[in-house]
Amino acid sequence: MLAALISLSLLLLSASVTGSTAFEKKCLAFEPEKFVPGATRNVLQYVAANTTLTFPDNVAACNRGTQAVTANICRVALSINTSKQSNITFEAWLPEDWSGRFLATGNGGIDGCIKYEDIAYTSSNGFAAVGSNNGKNGTDGLPFFNNPETVIDFAWRALHTSADAGKSLVTKLYGKSHSKSYYLGCSLGGRQGIKSAEKFPDDFDGIVAGAPAVDFNNLVSWRARFFTITGAVGSPDFIPATAWKTWIHDEVLRQCDTIDKAKDGIIEDPMLCNFNPSTLLCKGNSTGNCLLGPHVQQLKKIFSDYRFPNGQLIFPAMQPGSEVLAVDRLYAGAPFAYSANWFKYALYNDPAWNASTFDFDDVRAAESLNPGDIRTYPISLSGFERRGGKIVTYHGQQDNQITTFNTIRWYNDLKGYSSTAAMDRWIRFFRVSGMNHCNSGPGAWVLGQGGNAAAAGVPFERKKNVLKAVVDWVEQGVAPPYIEGTKFVNDTVSLGVDFTRRHCKYPLRNTFVGANFKDPESWKCT
Numbered sequence: 001m002l003a004a005l006i007s008l009s010l011l012l013l014s015a016s017v018t019g020s021t022a023f024e025k026k027c028l029a030f031e032p033e034k035f036v037p038g039a040t041r042n043v044l045q046y047v048a049a050n051t052t053l054t055f056p057d058n059v060a061a062c063n064r065g066t067q068a069v070t071a072n073i074c075r076v077a078l079s080i081n082t083s084k085q086s087n088i089t090f091e092a093w094l095p096e097d098w099s100g101r102f103l104a105t106g107n108g109g110i111d112g113c114i115k116y117e118d119i120a121y122t123s124s125n126g127f128a129a130v131g132s133n134n135g136k137n138g139t140d141g142l143p144f145f146n147n148p149e150t151v152i153d154f155a156w157r158a159l160h161t162s163a164d165a166g167k168s169l170v171t172k173l174y175g176k177s178h179s180k181s182y183y184l185g186c187s188l189g190g191r192q193g194i195k196s197a198e199k200f201p202d203d204f205d206g207i208v209a210g211a212p213a214v215d216f217n218n219l220v221s222w223r224a225r226f227f228t229i230t231g232a233v234g235s236p237d238f239i240p241a242t243a244w245k246t247w248i249h250d251e252v253l254r255q256c257d258t259i260d261k262a263k264d265g266i267i268e269d270p271m272l273c274n275f276n277p278s279t280l281l282c283k284g285n286s287t288g289n290c291l292l293g294p295h296v297q298q299l300k301k302i303f304s305d306y307r308f309p310n311g312q313l314i315f316p317a318m319q320p321g322s323e324v325l326a327v328d329r330l331y332a333g334a335p336f337a338y339s340a341n342w343f344k345y346a347l348y349n350d351p352a353w354n355a356s357t358f359d360f361d362d363v364r365a366a367e368s369l370n371p372g373d374i375r376t377y378p379i380s381l382s383g384f385e386r387r388g389g390k391i392v393t394y395h396g397q398q399d400n401q402i403t404t405f406n407t408i409r410w411y412n413d414l415k416g417y418s419s420t421a422a423m424d425r426w427i428r429f430f431r432v433s434g435m436n437h438c439n440s441g442p443g444a445w446v447l448g449q450g451g452n453a454a455a456a457g458v459p460f461e462r463k464k465n466v467l468k469a470v471v472d473w474v475e476q477g478v479a480p481p482y483i484e485g486t487k488f489v490n491d492t493v494s495l496g497v498d499f500t501r502r503h504c505k506y507p508l509r510n511t512f513v514g515a516n517f518k519d520p521e522s523w524k525c526t
Contacts (some may be wrong), residue, residue, distance in 0.1 A: 020048070020072055020096065023046070023072060023074070023096040024046040024072075026074075026173070027044070027045075027046040027074030027094075027173075028044065028045075028046055030044060030074065030076070030172070030173055032044065032076045032078060032092070032169050032172075032173075033078060035168050035169060035172045036078060036080060036165045036168060036169065037080075038080055038081035038082075038087075039078045039079065039080045039081075039090075039165070040078065040079045040080075041076075041077075041078060042077040042078060042079055042089070043075060043076070043077035044074075044075070044076055044077075045074075045075050046072075046073075046074055046075075047069050047072070047073050047074075047075050047093075048069075048072055049069065049070055049071050049072050050068075050069070050070065051068075051069045052066055052067070052068050052069070053066065053067050053068075053069055053075075053116075054066050055067070055116070059112075059113070059137045059138040059139075061113075061138045061139040061140070062111065062112075062113035062114075062137075062138065062139065063113075064113060064114070064115075064116050064117070067116040067117060067120050068120065069093075069120055069123075069124075070120065070124045071095045071096070071097065071123055071124040072095065072096040072097070073093045073094060073095050073096065073123055074093075074094040074096075074173065075091070075092070075093055075094075076090075076091070076092040076093075076094065076169060077089070077090065077091050077092075078090045078092075078165070080161060080165060082135070082149065082152075082153050082157055082158070082161055083149040083152075084149075085147065085149045085150075086135060086147065086149035086150045086152070086153050087135075088132045088133060088134070088135050088153055088158045088161060088162070089114070089132060089133040089137070090130065090131075090132045090161075090162055090165060090166075091114055091116075091119060091130060091131050091132070092128070092129070092130045092165075092166050092169050093119045093120070093123040093128075093129050093130075094123070094128045094169070094170065094173055094174075095123045095124070095126060095127070095128065097126060098126060098128060098174060099125075099126030099127060099179075100176075100178060100179035100180075101126065101127045101128070101178060101179060101180055101181070101182060101471070102127065102128050102130075102166060102167055102170055102178035102180070102181040102182065103122045103127040103128070103129045103130070103181070103182040103183065103184060104129075104130050104131065104159060104162050104163050104166060104181075104182075104183050104184075104203075104204070105118040105119055105122065105129060105130070105131040105183075105184055105185060105189070106118075106131075106159070106183070106184065106185020106186070106188065106189025106190070106192040106193060107131075107132075107133075107134045107185070107188050107189055107192065108186070108187045108188050108189055108438075109139060109187065109188055109338050110139070110140075110141055110154070110188070110338045110341055110342060111134070111138070111139045111188070112133040112134050112135065112136035112137045112138055112139070112143065112154075113133065113138070113139065114131045114132060114133055115131055115189075115450070115451070116131075116451075117450065117451030117452065118131065118184060118185075118450045118451045119131050119451075120451055121450060121451030121455055122184060122451075122467070125460055125467075127182065128166065128169075128170045128174075128178065130162050130163070130165070130166035131162065132158045132159070132161070132162045133158075134153065134154050134158045134159075135150045135151075135152075135153025135154045135157070135158045136150055136153070136154065140337075140341055141338075141341025141342055141344060141345035141346060142341075142345055143345075144341075144342075144345040144346040144371075145344075145345040145349060145351065146349050148371070148372070151346050151371045151372040151374075152372040152373075153372075154346075154372060154374070155195070155371070155372030155373055155374035156192070156195050156196070156199055156372070156373065156374075159183075159192050159195075159196055159203075160196065160199070160200050160203060163181070163196075163200075163203045163204070167181065180205045180206065180471075180474055180475060181203065181204045181205050181206075182204060182205065182206045182207070182208070182467070182470065182471065182474075183196060183203075183204045183206070183207045183208065183209075184208045184449075184450065184467055185208070185209060185210065186209075186210030186211050186438040186439075186449060186450065187210070187211050187212075187213055187401070187402065187437065187438055188213050189209075189210070190209040190210045190211050190212030190213060190214075190393065191209075191212050191213040191214055191216055191376050193207040193208070193209035193212065193391075194207075194209050194212050194214055194376055194378065194381075194391075194393075195374075195376045197378075197381050197384040197389060197391060198376065198378040198381055198383075198384070201381070201383035201384035201386075201387055201389060202387065204389065205388070205389055205390070205474045206389065206390045206391075206392075206470035206471060206473065206474040207389070207390070207391045207392070207470070208391075208392050208393075208394075208449065208466050208467055208470050209391060209392075209393045210393065210394050210395070210438055210449055210450075210466075211394070211395045211396060211399055211401075211402050211404075211407070211437060211438050212376075212393060212395075212407060212410070213376075213402055214376050214377050214406065214407070214410045215315065215375065215376070215377040215406060215410065216374045216375055216376055217366040217367045217370060217374065217375050218314050218315045218363070218366070218367060219315060219402065219406070220338070220339045220342050220343070220366055221306075221314060221315065221339070221358075221362065221363040221366050221367075222306050222314065222315035222403075223330060223336040223338065223339045223401075224335070224336060224339035224340070224343065224355060224358045224362070225306060225358065226302070226330045226331055226336060227333075227334065227335045227336065227355055227356065227358070228356070228358055228359075229298050229301050229302060229331075230298060230331050230332075230333055231333065232333050232334065232356075233332075233333035233334065234333075235333070237292070237294040237295060237298070238333050239291075239295055239298065239331070241327045241328070241331075241332070243289075244323045244324070244326075244327035244331060245323070245324050245327060247280075247289045248277075248280065248291075248299070248323060249321075249323050249324050251277075251279060251280055252267075252273075252275055252320045252321055252323065253265060253267070253321070255273065255275055255276065255279070256270070256272070256273035256275060256320060256321070259272050259273060260272075260510065260511065260512050261512040262512040262517040262522075263517075264442075264517045264518075265434075265442050266321075266397075266398075266433050266434040266442055266443050267319075267320065267321040267397065267398065267433070268397070268433045268509070268510050268512075269397070269431070269433070269509045269510065270319035270320055270321055270397055270398075270404065270405075271405075271408070271509075272509075273319075273320050273321070275303055275320040277291065277296050277299035277300055277303070278296055280295075280296065280299075281293065281296050302317070302318050302331070303317050303318060303320055304317050305317045308360060308363075309360070314363055315403075315406060316403050316405035316406050316408075316409055317403060317405060318330075318403045318405075319397065319398065319399070319403050319404050319405055321397065321398040322398045322399060322400045322403075322436075323400075324400075325400035325436055325437070326400040326401070328400075329400075329401070330400070330401070335355035335356070339355070340353075340355045342366075343355070343358075343362065343366070346371045346372075347365065347366055347369055347371055348365075377410065377413075378414065379413050379414055379416060380414070380416070381414070381427075384426075385426045385427075388426075388474075389426065390426055390427070390470055390473045390474050390479075391426065391427040391428070391470075392427075392428055392430070392466050392469055392470045392473070392480065392483075393407065393411075393427065393428070393429045393430070394429070394430040394431070394432050394447065394449070394466060394483065394503070395407040395429075395430075395431060395432065395435075396432050396434075396435025396436055396437060396438070396441060396443075396445065397431055397432060397433045397434065397435060397443070398433075398434060398435065398436055398441055398443075399435070399436060399437045399438075400436050400437050401437040402437065404431065407429065408429075408431075408506070411423075411427075411429045411506060414427070420507060424479065424505070425479075428479065428480060428505050428506075429505065429506040430466075430480075430482070430483045430503045430504065430505060430506065431503060431504065431506055431509075432444075432445060432447070432483075432485060432503045433501065433503065433510065434487075435485075438450075439452050439454075440491065442487075443485065443487060443501065444484070444485030444486055444487040444499060444500050444501040444503075445485055445487065446458050446485060446486040446487070446488065447464070447465065447466045447483055447485050447486075447503075448460065448464065448465030448466055448467050448468065449466050449467070453491070453493075454486075454488055454491055454492075454493055456493060457486065457488055457493035457497075458486055462478065462480060463480075463482075463483070463484050464483070464484050464485075464486065464500075466480075466483055469483060480505070481505060482502040482503060482504055482505060482525060483502070483503050484500050484501070484502045484503070484520065485500065485501055485502075485503055486500050487499050487500070487501075498518070499517075499518035499519075499520075500520050501520055501523060502520055502523060502525070504525035505525070508525040508526060509525070509526065510523045510524070510525060511523065511524050511525070511526045
């Protein structure tokens with residue numbers, strides 16, 4: 001018996017080695033540049049599982065110098081011309097153990113940073129995964145300067161080019177085309193997914209679009225406005241970060257945390273929170289842990305809709321509960337870098353543009369010029385819907401960079417005269433309480449939404465993983481009724497699960513009906 005087991009083990013090991021060796025040879029013999037118009041090869045390598053890749057040429061600002069790889073892959077890196085003046089840097093990670101599925105990943109901010117963590121995460125789950133630098137390298141806007149073709153790449157062309165190139169390479173390497181195609185992105189990446197559904201409805205069968213930066217031009221203006229509200233660090237009415245992170249946030253929670261009947265440090269539904277900053281107004285000679293009149297007015301502006309003088313909406317208010325991290329960038333007493341870079345280099349082509357002079361004329365200019373057709377605020381996605389495409393979108397309820405109220409507004413406008421039931425057949429929106437921008441926060445925020453550090457702790461199953469949820473919806477017709485998020489102790493998988501919570505499909509909201517807020521059975525979607 002022992003001899004038989006040893007023989008079987010050696011046979012299986014031999015088969016495994018032979019299979020990997022065959023895939024490695026196939027990979028290294030591949031000539032990907034032949035199958036993608038305008039492509040030049042940068043890298044072709046076989047990468048064995050449990051390897052840590054390094055990217056010595058990666059721009060330091062992208063903060064992605066290394067990436068752990070957990071599956072055997074054929075890595076392809078190309079430079080692809082998108083016009084006479086522009087190109088993208090493209091990566092394809094093609095796994096040996098391929099599921100037949102194709103997936104493209106998105107970007108963030110105004111970055112030109114390939115999300116290697118998302119490509120690694122998805123290729124380890126059997127997807128042939130691709131990504132690009134979205135037409136530029138690094139996190140600043142200088143490459144946009146007098147380069148409208150680069151702006152077009154950033155707005156939509158890079159993703160579409162990546163999808164076309166990736167699908168072609170899949171067919172050539174594996175000898176057959178993909179079965180279904182998917183997209184995964186958050187923030188700018190969420191906007192990219194929605195833009196793709198609008199402009200190229202045939203590119204993807206299923207899209208996961210987190211915290212989508214839709215109505216992009218007005219989002220950039222909304223973010224630029226905060227510097228004109230807060231003033232610079234050291235100015236007479238500037239509110240320091242310590243105040244925002246402590247007693248201002250504490251007062252927000254005092255007013256709104258227990259609206260849902262659960263005192264858990266989480267505002268379950270900010271739509272129900274009508275925060276009144278006047279309670280923080282200093283009384284008498286008091287100066288400690290209170291606000292002067294101009295400070296109260298700042299908070300009222302921040303937590304109110306941004307509108308033109310005639311009342312027309314520009315962008316919805318920031319939701320309360322987000323202030324602890326929002327102060328690090330939006331209320332930091334300096335121009336928000338993404339907005340300043342966009343106005344200088346993509347919109348005006350004027351490096352001398354002064355963010356302190358921002359006003360309604362700049363809002364109008366951003367919307368009317370609409371660089372690269374980046375706006376992305378479709379009120380119909382009929383082409384995508386008709387072909388049977390599915391979208392899962394989610395948004396953290398204490399997002400510190402994009403107010404969740406904007407995604408609610410967009411979903412309602414997209415619905416138009418259609419019923420929620422009709423929308424449910426092809427798009428579902430989940431509000432994630434206690435989630436910051438795309439990840440982190442005090443809530444049950446881990447949803448399998450990308451290659452973050454906690455992703456490995458969530459099983460690849462539809463109830464707990466947004467990507468698997470959209471896969472099963474596309475391939476099995478099983479639509480997700482909710483997404484169950486996970487909160488790990490100190491956001492560390494090895495320390496175990498702190499609690500889970502089922503996040504409701506909008507317009508339903510979570511209602512506390514039990515005794516223990518950490519018990520998922522204590523919550524009900526109503």
